[in-house]
Amino acid sequence: MLVTEQDQLKKDIAEWMEKLGKGRDALLPILQQIQHKYNRVSNYAMQVVADALGIHPVEVYGVVSFYSFLDDRPKGKFIIRLCRTISCDMAEKDKVARQLENDLGIRFGETTSDGRFTLEWTNCLGMCDQGPALMINEKMYTRVTPAMVQDILEECRSTFGAHSLESRLEALS
Amino acid sequence: MITTQNTNKLTYSTITPKIGLTSALSKTPTEVIDVIIASQLKGRGGAGFPTGMKWKFAADSSGDIKYVICNADEGEPGTFKDRLILTDYADLVFEGMTIGAYAIGSTHGLLYLRGEYTYMRSHLEKVLADRRKNNLLGKDICGKKGFNFDIEIRMGSGAYVCGEETALIESLEGHRGEPRNRPPFPVDTGFFDQPSIVNNVETFAWATCICAKGADWFKSIGTDKSAGPKIFSISGDCEKPGVYEFPFGVSIAQLLKEVGGTNAKAVQVGGASGICVPASEFNRKIAFEDVPTGGSIIIFGQHRDMLQVAKNFMEFFVEESCGQCTPCRDGNAVILRGIEMLERGECTTKYLEELCALGETMQLASKCGLGQSSPNAFISIVKNFKNELMGRAPQCACHE
Ligand SMILES: Cc1cc2nc3c(=O)[nH]c(=O)nc-3n(C[C@H](O)[C@H](O)[C@H](O)COP(=O)(O)O)c2cc1C
Ligand code: SF4
Ligand code: FES
Numbered sequence: 001m002l003v004t005e006q007d008q009l010k011k012d013i014a015e016w017m018e019k020l021g022k023g024r025d026a027l028l029p030i031l032q033q034i035q036h037k038y039n040r041v042s043n044y045a046m047q048v049v050a051d052a053l054g055i056h057p058v059e060v061y062g063v064v065s066f067y068s069f070l071d072d073r074p075k076g077k078f079i080i081r082l083c084r085t086i087s088c089d090m091a092e093k094d095k096v097a098r099q100l101e102n103d104l105g106i107r108f109g110e111t112t113s114d115g116r117f118t119l120e121w122t123n124c125l126g127m128c129d130q131g132p133a134l135m136i137n138e139k140m141y142t143r144v145t146p147a148m149v150q151d152i153l154e155e156c157r158s159t160f161g162a163h164s165l166e167s168r169l170e171a172l173s
Numbered sequence: 174m175i176t177t178q179n180t181n182k183l184t185y186s187t188i189t190p191k192i193g194l195t196s197a198l199s200k201t202p203t204e205v206i207d208v209i210i211a212s213q214l215k216g217r218g219g220a221g222f223p224t225g226m227k228w229k230f231a232a233d234s235s236g237d238i239k240y241v242i243c244n245a246d247e248g249e250p251g252t253f254k255d256r257l258i259l260t261d262y263a264d265l266v267f268e269g270m271t272i273g274a275y276a277i278g279s280t281h282g283l284l285y286l287r288g289e290y291t292y293m294r295s296h297l298e299k300v301l302a303d304r305r306k307n308n309l310l311g312k313d314i315c316g317k318k319g320f321n322f323d324i325e326i327r328m329g330s331g332a333y334v335c336g337e338e339t340a341l342i343e344s345l346e347g348h349r350g351e352p353r354n355r356p357p358f359p360v361d362t363g364f365f366d367q368p369s370i371v372n373n374v375e376t377f378a379w380a381t382c383i384c385a386k387g388a389d390w391f392k393s394i395g396t397d398k399s400a401g402p403k404i405f406s407i408s409g410d411c412e413k414p415g416v417y418e419f420p421f422g423v424s425i426a427q428l429l430k431e432v433g434g435t436n437a438k439a440v441q442v443g444g445a446s447g448i449c450v451p452a453s454e455f456n457r458k459i460a461f462e463d464v465p466t467g468g469s470i471i472i473f474g475q476h477r478d479m480l481q482v483a484k485n486f487m488e489f490f491v492e493e494s495c496g497q498c499t500p501c502r503d504g505n506a507v508i509l510r511g512i513e514m515l516e517r518g519e520c521t522t523k524y525l526e527e528l529c530a531l532g533e534t535m536q537l538a539s540k541c542g543l544g545q546s547s548p549n550a551f552i553s554i555v556k557n558f559k560n561e562l563m564g565r566a567p568q569c570a571c572h573e
Contacts, residue, residue, distance in 0.1 A: 025365075027347035032288075032328055066349040066495075067330035069288045085250045086445070086485045087408040087471060123333060123489055124250040125289050128408035128471075129179070129415050138291040 006044060012037065013048050027053060027063060031070055039079075040071050068122070076111045076118035078156045081135045085124040088131035096132045099146035103153060116157070179415025180257070181431070184382060184402055190264035191309060193384035197272045198317045205276040206232060209380060212388035213400035218244055218336075218373030219443065219467030220542070221399075224380065227370055230360040231277040234368040239279040241270045241322075242345070242364065242371045245286045246329055246336035249444035250489060251469035254404040255374040257416045259286075260293060262378055263300040267324055269377025271310065272384055273370055274322040282324035283364070285341050288331045297326060333493040337541050338371040340495070351495045352541035375404050375468070395421035399460035403468065407432050409441075410474030425464070426455040434472040439479065439557070444469035445486040446546035449479070451557040479558040480565075483551050484512045490547040501544025504535040508551055518565035525563070529555055 016033045020026045030049055034041050041064050043057075050057040064070045082088075082097055101107055104117050111118040127133035130142035141152060197205045210225030231239060243266060247255040258266060270282045286294065301324055304310045314320045327345055329335050335344045339353035342364050363369025372380075379401060383391045391401045399421035405428070408414045412433025419428065425442070429435050439451050442459065443466040450457060450464060457464050473482060487509040496502045511528040514520040532548030539545045555562060 024347040025345060028330065028344065029327065032330060035330075062349055063347065066351075067288075067332050069331035084485075085489060086441075086482060087251055087414075089481075089485055090409055090473075090477070122289075122331070123493065124248060124252070126247050126253040126256045126287070128251050128253055128406065131408070135289060140289075140292055 009034070009038065009045055010048055013045070013052060017052055022053065024053060024055065027055075027060070028067075031060075031064060035070050039077060040074050042072065046072070074111075074115075076116050078116060078136050079118045079120060081120050081122035081125075082108075083123065083125045083127070083131065083133045083135075084121045085128070087124075087128035088133055091131035093132040095146045096134070096144050096149065099149040103149050117153070179413040179417075179432070181417050183262075183404070183416075183418045185258070185262040185265055185378060188265060188382050188385050190268055190381075191307075191315075193265075193381040194268050194271055194309065195315060197275055197384045198315050198320070202232060202276045202278065205272060205384070208388050209276070209383060212383045212391040214376065214379055214383060214391065215399065215461060216373055217375035217379065217403065217467065219249070219446070219465070221461045221465060224372060224376055227360060227372070228273060228276050230358070231279075231368045231370045234361040236361075236367040238281060238367050239274075239277050240364045240367060240369040241273045241277070241279045241282040241324075242338075242341070242359075242369055243270055243282070243284045243374060243377055244336060244338065244341060244371050245284055245290070245374050246333075246341060247287055247290075247374070248333035248336045248493075249446060249467055249469050250486070251408050251441065251444045251471040252406045252467060253408075254406045254416050254468045256290065256293075258374050258378055258404065259290070259297065263297055264304070265378040265381045266374050267301065267304055267377075268309070269372075269380040270324060271314065271322055272380055273372070273377065275314075275317075275320060277368070277370060279370075280321050280323075282322060283345060284324060284326045285329060285335070285345060286326055287329045287335075291328060294326060294328070301326075332495075333489075334495045334541070334543055337543060340541070341371065342369065349495070351497050352543075354540070373467070396458070396460050396462070398462045403459070403466075405459075405466075405468050405470050407434075407470045407472070409470075409472035410434060410437060410477070411472045419459070421460045422458050424456050424458050425450060428459070428470060429455065429472065432472075434474075436475060437472045438475045438477060439473045441471040441473070441482070441550065442466045442469070443549075444471070445489050446542070446549060448549050449482070449553040449557065478561070479554050480512065480515055480562050483554045483562075484509070484516070486550045487512055487547075490543070494543060494547070498538075498540040498544065500535045500538040501540070501547065504531055504539075504544065505547055507531060508548060512551070515562050516565065518567045520563070522563070525555065 020029045046060040050060045125133045127142050132144050133142045206229050214224045215221040312321045332350045334340045335350035337352045340350040344350040359369045395401045402418050405417050441449050442464045490505040494501045532552045535548050
């Protein structure tokens, strides 16, 4: 990891703690912020948070590993989560899945080599009346058809430059 | 924004915010609890505990601070009514929490919103800000001296088990979402071991309606044991999936007629944790005393393979089990392997019986509601669709 990124991370964590509190119950909100901005909660981030909250890093790791929206490993800028639960399954989520794999050139559980997209399964998104449903980062897409996949990916690609960590760090230096 | 396309007229649309709260504040906290008890409102999150009693326990319990927690984790497969309620009627939900706070003597409210619903957070924050501006939250609410209460939103991070109230509290405290032993119950040992009420989104919204329209109005709807209207999430094989309100006691057949799903072969009531009702029992009623549900109704058309349905549910539980206790952690995996044997046509009758017995053990021996109810769907599908499940031709490798 770049030194600048470590410094930035430390600064961010300190800021978030000011806002979110320094008690144990601030842990999840802080981790969510880290995940949101850095797309992962690295070992380094876990150490910094543990020190700041006065708990053991293993405690932090235990929490990160429990929740499916927190990741210690690097993932793509856009995490595509396709619902595989029953209503979306009946609405032919498999066809959408196949098209996503084809257009991204990866399988579920993988990240594209350019680091843009990660493809994952998820459980019921609460959109069962409008399946198949998928979520890209925080945005929901409903009634997705295989033919829509290309447009959805293009929409992500067009926002990639503006929000990437690289460009944020460039702006910083 | 996501809009629900199909719905019928919801009572919520007829309730003006602030009326329920004003009415509650004109009473003493004890009187408010008595109104909720008299209404016979039961929790809408699935378990159906009487809400008024829960509030009374928390009111009677002593603590430095008390908490009102709204469970907006909505992770049960096939459930999305809380999404609509939070999107369209958030005022009624926050108002119900405020009424609950007044009733039990709480100053601090928390809405635990599932991570999947992050997209609606800014909308909810705006509703909260407006309520603060209008003195419906904050200090001396509605001019009631000394009644101070505010609500904060906390996010989940993708774990179904966090909908279980003690796991939810663990999660709020910054831990893994692993359910606690009960008792003690949250009403005396809740968030940070303080008295806390945890209620579903819909439950709070009904509490507001009850304060606005009276306990008698509420009680006059529904059945003797299941009072009031209920909001349903209906999906699967039907013409008009969506969010609907019906009185408790509605038959499955009536529901199906309303949404254009009369040709169904079976209906899963209560989500993955619920039971699968075959067409021959569509005259059964949705109510705590017959077929209970937190609101999830999933319709299966004639062409659906019920083994695939059971498999989908079991995969869900294998993944979402927190792994704390053996019956659930291992039991779900064993049943899933059994389903795969059925798929391949390799399961003996005797082994199928053993799997059902294992399911019954899990219902008894699991620590929380997840493991206690995860075998329900499998057991009811085996019971009702045995011929469809058994004696399958072995699948050849070329299908892989
Ligand atoms: C695995 C599991 C998941 C649950 N998920 C939810 C949920 O998403 N929303 C909810 O309100 N209750 C859920 N419950 C029920 C809660 O534990 C609790 O009973 C409920 O929030 C109480 O509110 P009520 O009395 O208003 O229904 C779940 C229970 C279990 C065992
Ligand atoms: S029943 Fe399952 S989810 Fe509940 S505590 Fe046991 S392992 Fe965890
Ligand atoms: S089943 Fe896919 S959103 Fe509920």
